Amino acid sequence: MSTPNKDIEKVEVRLKWDPSPSGTPDHDLDIIAATYLADAPYGAPAYLVHFDSRSPDGTINLNRDSRTGQGFGFDEVMTLELSRLASTYARVVVGVAIQQRDGRKAFADIPNTGVQIREGYTNLAEDDFSAVGTATAATVAEFVRGASGAWEFRSMVRGFDGDPDSFAGEMGNRTPGA
Numbered sequence: 001m002s003t004p005n006k007d008i009e010k011v012e013v014r015l016k017w018d019p020s021p022s023g024t025p026d027h028d029l030d031i032i033a034a035t036y037l038a039d040a041p042y043g044a045p046a047y048l049v050h051f052d053s054r055s056p057d058g059t060i061n062l063n064r065d066s067r068t069g070q071g072f073g074f075d076e077v078m079t080l081e082l083s084r085l086a087s088t089y090a091r092v093v094v095g096v097a098i099q100q101r102d103g104r105k106a107f108a109d110i111p112n113t114g115v116q117i118r119e120g121y122t123n124l125a126e127d128d129f130s131a132v133g134t135a136t137a138a139t140v141a142e143f144v145r146g147a148s149g150a151w152e153f154r155s156m157v158r159g160f161d162g163d164p165d166s167f168a169g170e171m172g173n174r175t176p177g178a
Contacts (some may be wrong), residue, residue, distance in 0.1 A: 007150030008143065010081035012118045013094050014074035024100035027062035028112045030164060031078045032097055033060050034172050037092035038145070046089065048168050049078070051130040059084045060092070071160075074116065082143055082151040093156075093172045097164035107159075108133030111177040115140050117155070127156040127166045135159025 013031055020027045034045035035055070049060040059081040080092060096115060098105050107113055107129035117125045117140065124142065132138045142154040160167050 007083075007095030008119055008153050009061055009081070009144075009151070010119065011080045011082065011124070011141075011143070011153075013078045013080070014116045014118065015076040015114070016074045017113045020110075028099040028101075029076065029104065029110070029113070030097050030099065031062060031076050032095050032164070032171070033078060033080060034095075034166055034168065035060070035075045035085070035089050036091040036093070036094045036172055039089055039143075041091045042172060044169070045093075047171055050164075050168075055085075057086065062118050063120075077086070086136065087145075087149065091142040091172070093139055093178070094141040094143075095137060095139040095167065095171045097158075100136060100163045104136065106134050106136055107138070117153070119153075123154050127155075127157050129157070132157060134161075136161055136166065137171070139171050 012172050015029060015031055017027055019031055030051055033049040035047055037046050047055065049055050049062065051062060054061045061079050063077045063079055113129045116123060127140065129138060137160040139158045140157050142156050144152050146152055149174060
């Protein structure tokens with residue numbers, strides 16, 4: 001039986017934050033996407049996409065990268081073309097990590113943080129990280145390929161404590177630290 005429901009095809013994850021006060025180290029937040037194979041949806045990611053990288057097939061790209069949060073509106077933007085992602089991939093988890101090179105910074109330390117997940121003109125989810133204010137990183141979305149091949153979106157703001165490298169290894173686990 002066919003269905004009139006459209007699956008999620010192309011998504012944009014947008015991130016914003018205010019710059020640090022003059023004379024203090026920059027606030028640097030990064031969007032990270034982790035892809036998982038169908039036969040290992042909760043194991044190690046098959047690959048990561050973040051600043052200075054893109055997916056091997058070009059389906060996940062960081063279109064805009066900011067190291068300071070300066071600018072108007074959303075400072076960092078990642079596009080995920082899920083409809084083009086090979087069928088060997090069954091899950092994509094997207095998160096946000098705060099660079100920790102100048103000492104520990106949590107979401108509560110950075111004013112006006114916000115993430116928005118959109119498909120076309122439709123907002124799928126928005127969050128300001130207030131529920132995970134003490135965390136240094138957080139997952140924000142999970143996309144799962146169903147049995148029919150259609151992609152499903154799950155909003156999942158879940159905080160982590162650690163640097164971006166450790167977060168990238170843990171972000172797709174079923175529970176933090178698992």
